[in-house]
Amino acid sequence: MITIRITGARELTENFRQLSCRSRETLTIALRTSLRDVRDRARLNHKFTTRSGETERGIEYDQTGPLSGVIGVTTKIGIYQHEGTGIYGAKGRPIVIRPKNRTALRWATGAGFAFAKRVTIQGIKGDPYLYRAARKETPAIKARFADAIRKAAKI
Template sequence: MQEYAREHHRFITRTGEAERSIETAASYGTYFKGVVGTTREITVYLHTGTDRHVIVPRLKQSLRFVKGDKFKFARRHPGNENYINSAFLLKRYTLMNTIKDYLNTPYETKLNAIGISYFICEMKKTAKIISNNININEGNNTKMENELKEILQKIELQTEKLNEEMNLWLEKSLEIRKFIDEADYLSDKQKQILSLRYLSFKTWEEIAVIMDLSYQWVHKLHERALIKIAERM
């Protein structure tokens, strides 16, 4: 996490003293215990961040600067961002999106199957029209017959692809069902929300009605569930 924060922080490292001041220690007993500390006080504030505050300098001149023809004094500090915590939140947000993508795999495979099925229906309509034209027209129908043969081959290939996608849909649905059921750290309501959303493909409004909960509370429970999952990845 420290490496992640170092790569993504927005402040400019001038001397590197704050990073070099970090020390670690570990001890082994019944439990493994690790300690992270620093030899420089300012490093603590860089780690935890600070609120806006008034600066009380030892020497007033130390904060003096010239603006126009007057001296100005920097008295109010805007505060520091909690870089480590920000990196953690960004990492957790990324993980939550990855989790949602994973939970959405049954829905994605379902959409793929629906798309293929629609394509097959359209090709069957085209094949029927060509077949009727062949029966009506007399004479040389070689071109239409070849076109019909090509379409029928495409229908056969797409049907095989549809069967594969349907099997994948079933496989992913069972996989996500197992994942949700085995997540013992989630509450029953959180599991139900995940199941309704990612396996039954219900809208948030439908889930709220089914569970007799407010729309906002459903979203909150869903977010908490994703956070719990992210914390265990």
């Protein structure tokens, strides 16, 4: 998990209620813009192959407090693509696929069908696109909040 820390934000959060309405709006706009930019970068810069666009649309953000927010993946496939599965995932072991209702698995090949009692796959490597997007956007976020804090101090 990546956390972007803004120096002086704790004191600003403690005094947030005392700020004028315009100052709060300035900081809230900076937060929402930062969340949106990280989300958009994650949607554009990933390494997985997209087919329907559902995974990209599943990257969402939410403002959880006056000066805090969360960016995450809301689809199951997106979580697997981000974190990895099989030997690349949390369990670290291959995935074994067995038939549920039949005695063998069957799949199409170029010359007909192939059959097997079980298949072992290693899984997919994770693509931590949310972490990369947050790291790439960190300088812009810091600059945006510095500007918002300067504006809030002037008001």
